[in-house]
Amino acid sequence: MEIFDYDQVQLLPRKCRVDSRSECDTHVTFGPRRFRLPVVPANMKTVIDESIATWLAQNGYFYVMHRFDLDTVAFVADMQAKGCFASISLGVKAADRAAVDTLAARRLVPDYITIDIAHGHADSVRDMIGYIKDKLPESFVIAGNVGTPEAVIDLENWGADATKVGIGPGKVCITKLKTGFGTGGWQLSALKWCARVATKPIIADGGIRHNGDVAKSVRFGATMVMIGSLFAGHEESPGATVEVDGQRFKEYYGSASDFNKGEYRHVEGKRILEPVKGHLKDTLIEMEQDLQSSISYAGGTALAHIRKVNYVILGGDNAGEHLLM
Numbered sequence: 001m002e003i004f005d006y007d008q009v010q011l012l013p014r015k016c017r018v019d020s021r022s023e024c025d026t027h028v029t030f031g032p033r034r035f036r037l038p039v040v041p042a043n044m045k046t047v048i049d050e051s052i053a054t055w056l057a058q059n060g061y062f063y064v065m066h067r068f069d070l071d072t073v074a075f076v077a078d079m080q081a082k083g084c085f086a087s088i089s090l091g092v093k094a095a096d097r098a099a100v101d102t103l104a105a106r107r108l109v110p111d112y113i114t115i116d117i118a119h120g121h122a123d124s125v126r127d128m129i130g131y132i133k134d135k136l137p138e139s140f141v142i143a144g145n146v147g148t149p150e151a152v153i154d155l156e157n158w159g160a161d162a163t164k165v166g167i168g169p170g171k172v173c174i175t176k177l178k179t180g181f182g183t184g185g186w187q188l189s190a191l192k193w194c195a196r197v198a199t200k201p202i203i204a205d206g207g208i209r210h211n212g213d214v215a216k217s218v219r220f221g222a223t224m225v226m227i228g229s230l231f232a233g234h235e236e237s238p239g240a241t242v243e244v245d246g247q248r249f250k251e252y253y254g255s256a257s258d259f260n261k262g263e264y265r266h267v268e269g270k271r272i273l274e275p276v277k278g279h280l281k282d283t284l285i286e287m288e289q290d291l292q293s294s295i296s297y298a299g300g301t302a303l304a305h306i307r308k309v310n311y312v313i314l315g316g317d318n319a320g321e322h323l324l325m
């Protein structure tokens with residue numbers, strides 16, 4: 001099996017088919033809706049809040065609200081009252097099942113529900129998928145996180161409509177160091193491995209450091225790409241602002257960090273400072289433009305054309321050219 005990560009892969013261009021990159025379409029259909037980009041800010045407290053969720057929904061982008069210190073039922077009611085789609089996260093505990101009960105009783109049907117726990121290949125996730133499918137059958141259920149083909153197959157068989165792949169590649173993740181497990185350092189090839197068996201969409205989650213990594217994720221099988229650090233550190237980001245030597249930063253911390261948990265127990269995340277980098281809308285526009293360029297280099301006009309390009313792996317034992325014959 002080939003092992004590689006984002007920085008070891010380069011995609012190979014094909015003859016251009018457009019006169020302008022504006023002809024390249026970055027839209028993606030994910031579940032019941034179509035979005036401007038195959039990119040979603042991570043469901044983390046320092047990345048998204050209700051105001052960002054509303055802006056994303058109103059401007060044609062996918063979002064997943066986080067599930068920490070939040071009244072999820074009120075969030076769904078608020079979003080739907082504003083005419084926006086509702087996309088929430090849940091865990092697998094009694095309180096999460098109670099939220100499903102309340103949503104069902106009040107006929108508040110989220111468009112998307114992401115079951116998001118650290119080790120998503122678990123009976124608790126199987127049971128939660130079943131619980132949601134029973135009480136809120138119209139919701140599109142995303143389940144994770146996982147990092148192997150067996151896990152993707154199980155989650156799909158248990159009823160998940162999409163899976164989220166990535167154990168430990170995140171910028172504020174310390175799972176690899178604390179446990180010795182995960183896809184940190186080889187997330188892109190783990191994605192490729194999982195996508196080979198997937199029959200439903202995959203969200204590639206974590207490890208994106210440059211806009212070009214979005215195209216690489218699509219090439220290796222992602223329908224959607226979840227990003228934390230590149231979206232943290234905007235003027236609108238919910239993390240606290242910290243000034244160091246006259247430069248402004250926003251805090252970005254892991255959902256399994258003591259900063260998020262409020263206690264030092266089973267900590268698998270850390271806190272860092274991201275330099276403040278302007279407004280979220282400008283980052284999204286630049287991502288769209290860069291992805292339009294990626295599509296043009298793929299010799300295509302739509303995201304699907306990126307899936308067909310050849311690639312090279314730079315350096316190391318797996319180095320070589322990979323041609324689609």
Ligand SMILES: NC(=O)C1=CN([C@@H]2O[C@H](COP(=O)(O)OP(=O)(O)OC[C@H]3O[C@@H](n4cnc5c(N)ncnc54)[C@H](OP(=O)(O)O)[C@@H]3O)[C@@H](O)[C@H]2O)C=CC1
Nearest residue numbers: 091092116117118119145166167168169175255256266268
């Ligand atoms: N993508 C990634 O690499 C990782 C992401 N995270 C993120 O951190 C957040 C918190 O995650 P999490 O701690 O799972 O959420 P919760 O604290 O809600 O825990 C969910 C449930 O899963 C159990 N659990 C958690 N980890 C394991 C494990 N390794 N083995 C068996 N059971 C487990 C917990 O029990 P108990 O705590 O008693 O074990 C609890 O019952 C999530 O948003 C998650 O996505 C966290 C770590 C890695």
Ligand SMILES: Nc1nc2c(ncn2[C@@H]2O[C@H](COP(=O)(O)O)[C@@H](O)[C@H]2O)c(=O)[nH]1
Nearest residue numbers: 042170171173206207228229254255256269
């Ligand atoms: N191992 C951990 N992973 C975490 C934690 N909090 C979030 N995450 C994951 O990271 C990605 C974002 O990655 P990035 O490279 O884009 O910054 C996020 O979507 C989660 O899957 C954590 O505490 N520990």
